[in-house]
Structure formats: C-alpha cells, structure tokens
Amino acid sequence: MTNGAKTRRRRSRQTILAAAETVFLKKGFIGASMDEVAEQAGMSKQTVYAHFNSKEALFREVVIAMTGGAAEALREDSDELLGDRLVGDFLMEVATDQLAVVLTPRLMQLRRMVIGEVERFPDLGVALYENGPGKSIARLAQAFAHYTCMGQLQTPDPQQAASFFNWILMGTPTNAAMLLGDAALPGREERYRHARESVRIFLCAYGTQHIAEGGAKE
Amino acid sequence: MTNGAKTRRRRSRQTILAAAETVFLKKGFIGASMDEVAEQAGMSKQTVYAHFNSKEALFREVVIAMTGGAAEALREDSDELLGDRLVGDFLMEVATDQLAVVLTPRLMQLRRMVIGEVERFPDLGVALYENGPGKSIARLAQAFAHYTCMGQLQTPDPQQAASFFNWILMGTPTNAAMLLGDAALPGREERYRHARESVRIFLCAYGTQHIAEGGAKE
Numbered sequence: 001m002t003n004g005a006k007t008r009r010r011r012s013r014q015t016i017l018a019a020a021e022t023v024f025l026k027k028g029f030i031g032a033s034m035d036e037v038a039e040q041a042g043m044s045k046q047t048v049y050a051h052f053n054s055k056e057a058l059f060r061e062v063v064i065a066m067t068g069g070a071a072e073a074l075r076e077d078s079d080e081l082l083g084d085r086l087v088g089d090f091l092m093e094v095a096t097d098q099l100a101v102v103l104t105p106r107l108m109q110l111r112r113m114v115i116g117e118v119e120r121f122p123d124l125g126v127a128l129y130e131n132g133p134g135k136s137i138a139r140l141a142q143a144f145a146h147y148t149c150m151g152q153l154q155t156p157d158p159q160q161a162a163s164f165f166n167w168i169l170m171g172t173p174t175n176a177a178m179l180l181g182d183a184a185l186p187g188r189e190e191r192y193r194h195a196r197e198s199v200r201i202f203l204c205a206y207g208t209q210h211i212a213e214g215g216a217k218e
Numbered sequence: 219m220t221n222g223a224k225t226r227r228r229r230s231r232q233t234i235l236a237a238a239e240t241v242f243l244k245k246g247f248i249g250a251s252m253d254e255v256a257e258q259a260g261m262s263k264q265t266v267y268a269h270f271n272s273k274e275a276l277f278r279e280v281v282i283a284m285t286g287g288a289a290e291a292l293r294e295d296s297d298e299l300l301g302d303r304l305v306g307d308f309l310m311e312v313a314t315d316q317l318a319v320v321l322t323p324r325l326m327q328l329r330r331m332v333i334g335e336v337e338r339f340p341d342l343g344v345a346l347y348e349n350g351p352g353k354s355i356a357r358l359a360q361a362f363a364h365y366t367c368m369g370q371l372q373t374p375d376p377q378q379a380a381s382f383f384n385w386i387l388m389g390t391p392t393n394a395a396m397l398l399g400d401a402a403l404p405g406r407e408e409r410y411r412h413a414r415e416s417v418r419i420f421l422c423a424y425g426t427q428h429i430a431e432g433g434a435k436e
Contacts, residue, residue, distance in 0.1 A: 028337075030248060109337075115396045116334015119246075119327075125397040133393060163390050164419060171385025174393075175351060178333045179343040201382060205419040 013051050016041050020052075020062050025109045029059055029117055056121070063124050066110050067131035073101050074136065087152040088203060090143065095169050095195035098136060103173055103191070105182040112178060133170070137162045144206075153206050161206050169198040231269050234259050238270075238280050243327045247277055247335055274339070281342050284328050285349035291319050292354065305370040306421060308361065313387050313413035316354060321391055321409070323400040330396060351388070355380045362424075371424050379424050387416040 001009070019041035023032045034055055038045040052058040074097060111128065118125040140162035147153040155161040173194065176184040186194060219227070237259035241250045252273055256263040270276040292315060303311075329346065336343040358380035365371040373379040391412065394402040404412060 028334075112333050112336055115330050116246075118330055118397065118399055122399055125399065129394070129397040160415070164386060164415070167385055167389025167393065168382060168419075171389035172381045175385065176347070179336065179347040181336055181340055181343065197378070197382070201386075201419065201423040204423040 009051075012043070012047065016043065016048055016051055016058070017062060017065055020058050021066065024059060024062055024113065025106065028113060029055075034058070059121070060124060060127070063110065063114060064127050064131065066107065067128050070101055070107060071131050071135045074098060074139070087147045087150075087207070088199060090147075091165070091199045091202065092195060094140070094143075095198055096192060098169065099173065099186070099191040099195060100188075102132075102170065103177065103185050105185065108174075108177040108182060108185070111174075115178070133166055137166050140165055151208055154208055155206050161202075164205075165198070165202050168201055169195065227269075230261070230265065234261065234266055234269055234276070235280060235283055238276050239284065242277060242280055242331065243324065246331060247273075252276075277339070278342060278345070281328065281332060282345050282349065284325065285346050288319050288325060289349050289353045292316060292357070305365045305368075305425070306417060308365075309383070309417045309420065310413060312358070312361075313416055314410060316387065317391065317404070317409040317413060318406075320350075320388065321395065321403050323403065326392075326395045326400060326403070329392075333396070351384055355384050358383055369426055372426055373424050379420075382423075383416070383420050386419055387413065 016037065020032075020037045023036045023040050026032075027036070032055065034045055034048055037058065038048045041048065048058075052061065111132075114121075114124050114128045137159065141158040144153055144155045144158040144161050144165075148155050148158065153161075173184075173186050173191075234255065238250075238255045241254045241258050244250075245254070250273065252263055252266055255276065256266045259266065266276075270279065329350075332339075332342050332346045355377065359376040362371055362373045362376040362379050362383075366373050366376065371379075391402075391404055391409075
C-alpha cells in the first residue's frame with residue numbers, strides 16, 4: 001500500500017468510527033445498524049465492512065476509542081501536575097480535571113450502554129474498566145507512592161488508597177448520572193465543591209499530620 | 219371480590235413477579251417475552267395480562283419489588299442497630315450488612331439492566347435510585363444527625379456525609395461488578411476488610427477527636 005493509500009484508509013476509519021459513535025449513542029447497540037452507520041459516514045456499506053467486519057467489532061472499537069481519548073487527556077494533565085506540588089494542590093487539580101473530563105453526557109451514555117451489554121460482551125466491560133477507572137487509579141497509585149516517599153501521605157497500599165480516592169470523588173456523581181440520566185450531571189461550581197470535600201476526606205484519612213491539618217489549599 | 223379470591227389473586231401476582239424476575243434477569247428486557255413469563259409461571263398468557271397489561275408494566279414492578287426487598291432487609295437491620303452503640307460499631311455493622319445484601323449477582327444484574335435501559339425507561343432508574351442508594355443514604359443521614367448530637371460525629375451536612383460514606387463503601391465493589399461481571403464480587407473476608415477501611419476513612423474525616431483516634435472497634 002502506498003503512503004497516500006494508507007492515509008486515506010486511516011481517514012476513512014476515523015470517519016466510520018465517528019459516525020458509529022453517533023449512531024450507537026443514539027440507538028444503543030441492538031437498535032443500531034451498519035446501514036445507518038454507512039449513511040451517517042456518507043460511505044457505502046461495503047466500505048464500512050472493509051474496515052470492520054461486524055457490528056460487534058465496530059462497537060468494540062468505538063468503546064476503546066472513546067475511553068482511550070478520555071484517558072489520554074487525563075494522563076497528559078496528570079504528568080504535568082505532579083512535579084513538586086504539595087499533595088493537596090495536586091489532588092485538587094486531578095479531581096477537578098477528572099470530574100470535568102469524565103462527567104459528560106457522551107461518556108455517561110457510553111458507560112450505560114457498556115454496562116447494559118456486559119453479559120453479552122464481557123470484554124467491552126473489561127476495556128472500559130481498564131481504560132477508564134483502571135487507568136485513573138493506576139496513575140493515582142503512582143502519585144501516592146511518590147507522596148508517601150515525600151512524607152506527605154501515609155499509604156501502606158497506594159493502589160487501595162487510589163481506588164478509595166477515585167470513588168470518594170466519582171461515586172456520588174457517576175451513580176446519579178447512571179440512574180437519573182444526564183440531567184443529574186453537576187455543573188462547574190458543584191464539581192468544585194465536591195472536589196474540595198473529596199480531597200479533604202482523603203487527606204484526613206491518608207495525609208501525614210501536618211498535611212491533614214493544612215487540608216487542601218484554596 | 220371475596221377474601222379467598224383476593225388471596226388467590228395476590229398469590230398469582232407473586233408467582234408472575236417471581237417468574238418475570240427469572241426471565242428478565244436471564245434474557246434482558248428486550249430479549250424477554252410475555253410468553254416465556256407465562257410458561258415460567260405455569261400460567262396462561264391471558265392470566266399474565268390480567269395482572270400486568272404490558273411487558274413494560276411488568277418490568278417496572280419487578281424492579282420495584284427487587285429493590286424494595288433489599289431496602290426492607292437493610293432498614294430492619296439498621297433500626298435495630300442504632301440504639302446507643304458507638305458510631306464506629308454502628309458503621310461497621312451497617313457496612314458489612316450493606317455489602318452482603320447489595321453485592322449479589324441478582325441485584326447487580328438488575329442494576330446493569332436498569333442502567334442499560336435508563337434512556338428508554340427513565341422512571342426505572344429513578345425507582346432503583348430511590349429504593350436503593352437513596353434509601354441507604356437517607357437512613358445514614360438520620361443516624362449521622364443523631365451521632366452529631368451525641369458528639370461522636372461532626373457532620374454539618376449529614377446528607378452529604380451519608381452520600382460520601384455510601385460511595386466510599388460501595389464505589390469500588392459496585393463499579394467492578396458493573397464492568398467486570400459477577401466474578402468480581404468480593405467474598406466475605408474481603409468485604410470485611412473493605413468495610414473496616416471504609417469506616418476508618420469516614421471517621422478520620424467526620425469523627426470527633428476521641429472517636430477518630432479510637433477508630434472502629436474490632
């Protein structure tokens with residue numbers, strides 16, 4: 001294949017994935033058809049099948065692309081943030097970023113759809129878990145080990161502490177969005193207040209004495 | 219209607235609900251049919267329709283019955299527990315009960331199914347929310363107000379503190395069960411360790427000085 005042909009093929013693939021995302025989020029997995037995806041992409045059904053040989057395969061790629069995109073955005077932020085910041089400042093920035101990136105109607109719809117299909121497509125649940133909360137928790141665990149070395153945290157098991165921080169932060173708003181729909185998603189100010197209380201709780205439980213007393217900075 | 223007829227009608231209704239629960243959990247909402255429910259119940263389809271006039275109406279009643287049952291079991295336990303126990307003991311019992319009652323394959327499957335159908339049946343999401351986490355949180359909020367009066371907790375907003383406690387406890391295992399399936403459900407010992415760390419975190423953040431230092435009792 002020439003380079004030009006490769007580029008065209010990659011672009012077609014991106015166009016189909018974007019069209020499929022729209023169709024799946026609107027119709028759900030069962031309701032969606034390859035015909036609709038082709039129409040939305042402005043391509044023939046044959047072209048769609050040349051890239052993805054079944055609706056199942058296409059759904060899988062959409063899930064991986066959507067969760068991977070969010071994970072990438074958060075990872076870049078987090079690497080920049082660590083540096084030599086105080087743990088309270090680091091946690092506040094991670095928390096507000098994560099609430100803003102994850103609590104979107106698009107990702108909440110994806111999460112609902114994957115959960116609804118977990119018994120039929122267990123590997124999609126695993127993909128969303130690993131690319132979503134799994135990546136956030138692994139990144140936090142690394143940061144917590146660092147801050148434990150620095151004497152700012154006490155986390156005998158950084159992975160466990162990271163899982164607790166993740167759900168102190170994400171539990172209330174994610175559960176509300178799952179069951180009450182997108183209208184329950186918090187606005188900017190509510191996200192900020194929720195992040196502050198989450199960080200306070202975490203530092204009370206895992207901060208060393210002088211950190212816990214100072215709390216998260218304004 | 220005579221009393222005998224009323225009793226028979228109530229029994230038929232219970233039989234249909236139990237059969238429908240089995241069929242919905244096995245096939246999902248879309249996959250299930252009223253024919254299968256009738257067969258599972260050992261009744262004619264006409265009898266099933268005499269009690270529930272559509273598959274939607276039947277699904278709704280199954281969700282309400284299943285979540286209501288769990289809520290009832292937890293409420294009775296909680297009322298018994300409050301009394302004049304120390305807050306750490308109260309929280310440990312509530313936490314281990316809640317993990318044991320909620321983290322069952324049956325309720326996790328129901329939760330997955332309702333989440334997957336929330337856009338089509340928003341009122342089912344609301345029913346599960348109100349009967350499930352909503353009731354647990356309301357009960358905890360009442361207890362936290364009591365323990366704040368007793369000087370054992372400091373919760374300026376008992377409802378908010380209750381929501382945090384609920385998701386410190388339920389976030390990690392519920393999310394794992396949603397995305398990784400029932401194999402991810404924790405066993406008895408793991409539930410106990412998880413409850414202990416959840417109670418420790420909560421008391422560090424919301425306990426008064428002497429309670430936080432003592433932690434949860436063995």
